[in-house]
Amino acid sequence: MASKTMRALVKERAGTGLSLRDVSVPAPGPTDVLVRVRKAGICGTDGHIWAWDRWAQGRLRLPVVVGHEFMGTVEDVGSAVVGVKPGDRVSGEGHISCGACLLCRTGQAYICERVKIAGVDRDGCFADYIALPEQNIWRLDPTVPDDWAAVFDPLGNAVHTVMTAGVSAKSVVITGVGSIGLMAIPVARAAGATKVIAVDLNPHKLALAKRLGADEAFDARMADLEETVRGLTNGDGADVLLEMSGSGAAINSGLRMVRNGGRAALLGLPSDDVSLNLAESIIMKGLTVLGINGRRMFETWYQTQSLVVAGRIDLTPIITHVIPLERYEECFDLLREGAAAKIVMEIA
Amino acid sequence: MASKTMRALVKERAGTGLSLRDVSVPAPGPTDVLVRVRKAGICGTDGHIWAWDRWAQGRLRLPVVVGHEFMGTVEDVGSAVVGVKPGDRVSGEGHISCGACLLCRTGQAYICERVKIAGVDRDGCFADYIALPEQNIWRLDPTVPDDWAAVFDPLGNAVHTVMTAGVSAKSVVITGVGSIGLMAIPVARAAGATKVIAVDLNPHKLALAKRLGADEAFDARMADLEETVRGLTNGDGADVLLEMSGSGAAINSGLRMVRNGGRAALLGLPSDDVSLNLAESIIMKGLTVLGINGRRMFETWYQTQSLVVAGRIDLTPIITHVIPLERYEECFDLLREGAAAKIVMEIA
């Protein structure tokens, strides 16, 4: 069994910042799995918690251990756990769904209304140990590199978005190439996209987008952006939009770049209401707009691992920093500055 | 061949109103069909043209014969027409698509960017004769009543919306029960909906909705509307929203009434931009939002006719007025007053 206490990055009280503290190692219940965390990814959500923004203030009940992207080794399992054993190398789904509602019972657990999110609604993974229900554990193929396994959660967001949109033999515009938008580039190519066009404001991200396989990477402020995209797509507009910025301007522009009858998958969360020309941008065009949340449990995980194991995607250029837990403040500085793509914390 | 001139309801010049004039009978080209119009439905679009609103001013080039919902008898056919002959009893698709673009060549002609609409972009059916390409002609089953055949166009809008949303064994909320929303009630029931909830502001339309088979009919201003709908749908929210009002308030409310993972089909055209809480109403909920335009060519027409011929839907309560062409001003008065559900003009 694990030692009694462990290091954990805790949101202790209202206000900015997080604290590295010694806390009790979680005790797994009969159907739970205790994981020794080895690496953990830092998500924009963690930044919101650090900054203690309006969303964080409304959602979190403190104190809570932060973090939801990770990989590690199974340390211990509850008495009723049957499919996972100590020593297994694993990642985990951080959305713990209720298991009893219509959505959970019909394969849509990823949008369960009673979901609890690790690192938000219950203790998370920026710690030496995390406990999760067996159902949420994902056993890793031995060929998956540790750093990539640590970010299967956001990679899964990208895969879920791409696969729900459907990109085989299609042209794709991605608005917003933060870390998930960047991941969506190799994922879309691997999933069959014939053209990938990245749009963002940040020239470093756009350069990285090209490196990751985007056919084109455009500044969102380019004067004739929408016409240019039309020109690159036989005059029709793109078959698919993957919206990953959450910006109202990007959503409006993105919808205009999709062809009639196309599909738009929205993953980025706008912080405010967005005004849309519904008649022209969606209704008259016969568009299909798809709200995307989390990862399909566990279809997305199978797809994600199969893409990685098959060598169809390369995350190396995206994981720009690997930094020990102790230097967590440096991680959050980098996150704020937008200088990093994906930061992984080394915990053990 | 037809006589040289005919009666036609013409938009001659800017400003309100229409004029009943004698104009030339259209000459069908080699691939066209000339139809002797017998009955024609009046659409909200015709009201916009009468009123000469902003949309009409921007779109129409005058003069133009108005009207696009009709049935009649084939009078004459062009030399290259092979599948239609004089005497055939027909209705017709008023959207004339280009036939050559990506959309037309992949079964999505209903959203062709170069579409011309009869009664809007070219001469329509409020006249003794209309000419249409053979491709746009729909041969009527002999069991379809004339009055119903005259409104296959808006009935097709309802069918297209219902079938795209998918309602089999599902609960359905319809926001806006104007004539198409009303039609959607028996169509949704016939297509397999297990619960149909109508929402509108107009008590007469709500009463008619109940008569047409809605399980519930609610005033949109009801204080606890969204909670009530939840209560009627096992606490989950409705599986499907059919938005047929074009009202921003209804769209926002409707999206809140749909369950996570549900589908929302938008047919009503907002006249202005609509502000939406995209994060909560669409993205987090994993909703699928479907822009609906026109009718699938010609899948919707097959579905529409099969539902009518099978006796699965009854339009009798919806066609509240049948009025001769000469009394067209009375028709448009009724339309403006909102007193009528569907008005059919008797032309021959």
Next chain:
Amino acid sequence: MASKTMRALVKERAGTGLSLRDVSVPAPGPTDVLVRVRKAGICGTDGHIWAWDRWAQGRLRLPVVVGHEFMGTVEDVGSAVVGVKPGDRVSGEGHISCGACLLCRTGQAYICERVKIAGVDRDGCFADYIALPEQNIWRLDPTVPDDWAAVFDPLGNAVHTVMTAGVSAKSVVITGVGSIGLMAIPVARAAGATKVIAVDLNPHKLALAKRLGADEAFDARMADLEETVRGLTNGDGADVLLEMSGSGAAINSGLRMVRNGGRAALLGLPSDDVSLNLAESIIMKGLTVLGINGRRMFETWYQTQSLVVAGRIDLTPIITHVIPLERYEECFDLLREGAAAKIVMEIA
């Protein structure tokens, strides 16, 4: 807690027949639910077990309590059960899936390769009590009649077949109207079918098919059956085939009755290999053939209950016999004779 022993219909040894015995009441594990069985449906599978045919000999390990269709009242629950409590009126899914494989983790538990079936691979419901995992319990809406609740399992087969095929605004041929085929008639109509054509050899079943809403009911030996069906479907052939006989001749004939591009859902299990003209019946026609097994967990259960609660289907004509458990031999005599449609045993 329940009494120590109970009555149970047991397959004790090789050879025909079943025995009514006193056996121990099952002891529910921590995640199990113990149900006091009140009514139970008899399935063709139970007949195979009675007859001890080749399939039964190969599959069953004796002794085993038979039966898998039932309804009853929760008597007791294991310590880890959270969503079900004593007194709940329930039915249950008899397929106990492994929970850990690709299929179970991606919403396809109904085709889990390691499934155990109640009454086949583990003790079933022809007894005073049955124990099932909480996950398999279905809570009944109070408006569902007991006799109907007892046959939610085969009704679910019918619903799963109809919903997978997709029948909204479509014409449907059902080959084989045994009890599930008969149930499929009102289900298909409720789900939106515009024409339902039943085909069977048994005139009593065909008469019952008409009573249940089939538009046509034909003897499978009718000389011009396939041409007749074409004539009833605009010369195209039926949109959908629901194959519920398991007869090779019916499958071949049924596939010929489907139109090009149509869908054929196969539920009936042939006991031998079937020879098919794949080129003409499936490949050239661009058919979609769907293997159907069990019920979607638990999408089918939601659909089934919603159809019943909405009053869209009536099973009264199908449940031809309700007979006390003690007279089980009479039930199996009726089953063998083909005189009954659906037999329900009254247990408590």
Next chain:
Amino acid sequence: MASKTMRALVKERAGTGLSLRDVSVPAPGPTDVLVRVRKAGICGTDGHIWAWDRWAQGRLRLPVVVGHEFMGTVEDVGSAVVGVKPGDRVSGEGHISCGACLLCRTGQAYICERVKIAGVDRDGCFADYIALPEQNIWRLDPTVPDDWAAVFDPLGNAVHTVMTAGVSAKSVVITGVGSIGLMAIPVARAAGATKVIAVDLNPHKLALAKRLGADEAFDARMADLEETVRGLTNGDGADVLLEMSGSGAAINSGLRMVRNGGRAALLGLPSDDVSLNLAESIIMKGLTVLGINGRRMFETWYQTQSLVVAGRIDLTPIITHVIPLERYEECFDLLREGAAAKIVMEIA
């Protein structure tokens, strides 16, 4: 206008062989396009016509110009042709559908029951000129190499099969790697397959399969083939089967290699009935079996061209021979010997 006579490879009379003859240049009707053929692919169907097998004897009315895969330059257009002009570089869809039936009017023209096939039911492309309806003409992107354009028809078969099956992030078994099966390898990879396993009897084709990107290539007679495929697919079986051999043994084996809930697309045409264990291979497994015929008009053509233009597939290794029309007997010798993958005839 073209010269009055031209060279054409004609099936003149019953018996083996074809004749190179001078025949009249076809006169295009008002909606037709006359194409100067430059290159043409040889299909297995052409081999059946050469050999005058049972199928050919039953289907063809002689004499007929053979051949249906081609590319060339538009020589002349009929008076009503609007979207194609002399000088355009084109390929063409050889299935001329009726345009008026349910299938043609609902986007399924590729399975029109009244289809006429160029080179089978009407004069084909092994000639200096071919006339086709404008609707059947496909304008080529300038970057498509001539030899590849000449085989867009069979490449389209492969694309239609792959896209209908759906291979994004899936494992795929291809049974039968003749020329279309070989093409399906790069197509499946480009469309997103994460693993491609080829199965055939011919070691040369298997070697070519590996060169084209198959992860594995197995002899169909390998003792433990099905277990091996399971082992390569996490023990589940392949997600998708693409059956391209038409062999009954391969179909049975292929179905066993697909996982429960998987999809099997059948393109290869068995010459005789095939005996299947429907219960175990399709029904219990919940398989979806898709009959594949021709190419979607014209969705498949858009997909095919987009894959080629994007550089996602390379046909170079498949087009093993390019031979002048005059040496047509050599082509058919090669075809019979199975030594060639794809043979292209040079006509102009």
